[in-house]
Amino acid sequence: MFVAVGSGKSKHTHKTRDRDRYTQGRVSRTTPFSLAFFANIPIIQNNMKVILLSDVPNVGKKYDVAEVKPGFARNFLFARGLGEVITKGTAKRVAELTKKREVEKSRQEELLQNAFTKLKDAVVTLKRKTNEEGHLYAGVTKEELAEELGKAVGAAFFAEYIQLEKPIKQIGEHIVPAILKGKEAEFKVIVEAE
Known part of the structure; x- marks a missing residue:
């Protein structure tokens, strides 16, 4: 407990002493340290x-x-x-x-739209190493198809347009769908053994 030094007549804590100063009018409630003072100052954006x-x-x-x-x-x-x-x-x-x-x-x-119209006639032929049963050692992914398809149609083609659920692991003919802005087209992929 804080004891006031000086007069000796009262034993106020610091909380009571501050409250008394406000009630007696010696300290204004709008001092720079009150929240009311800062309420009217705009926050500076320093971006x-x-x-x-x-x-x-x-x-x-x-x-x-x-x-x-x-x-x-x-x-x-x-x-x-x-x-x-x-x-x-x-x-x-x-x-x-x-x-x-x-x-x-x-x-x-515009180039992509033109390439997408050519997509119906596009045929992508890939040669891969296979085992005796005709299974590929490494599957053909969307990224590989996009690269080869870009060469075939003459425009940059992204893997996200190709709707291939899993990599192609068999030799033979495969029909692969592609979607661009709601338009759907299919192209042919031929995987041959080396």
Whole structure:
């Protein structure tokens, strides 16, 4: 227990003494240390805008404008060459780069749509090592099919478009479905023994 020193007439604890000061009007309730004082001050956002020069997980894609903490920008993005501060000059460059990215994306989609129409006639032939029973030692995966299919139709083809449940492990003809933006097509895969 805290005993007040000085007058000797009262033995107040520090809690009672502070309460008494407020009730007697000596200390205003709007002192800088009260919550009411801070309620009217806006919270300062100290984030900064950066342009991403490559894809950064959980932040954004290449040429996106991201708002990040200054420490993250300095210590991670700028140090690794993944980002750049937005200024008046870079803002114009950002607009040009995003426009360029959109044009490239639309061109890729157009090529992919054309390739998807050619897909019905596409035949992918693969030669693999087999055992005596005709089983492949290593199955043909979606990734291998996507690479060979890209060569056959003349466009970049991603493995995620190919709907193959498990790798092909038998020699012979196989019909494999592919889906792109709701459109479905099938192509033929011929696996031959070496």
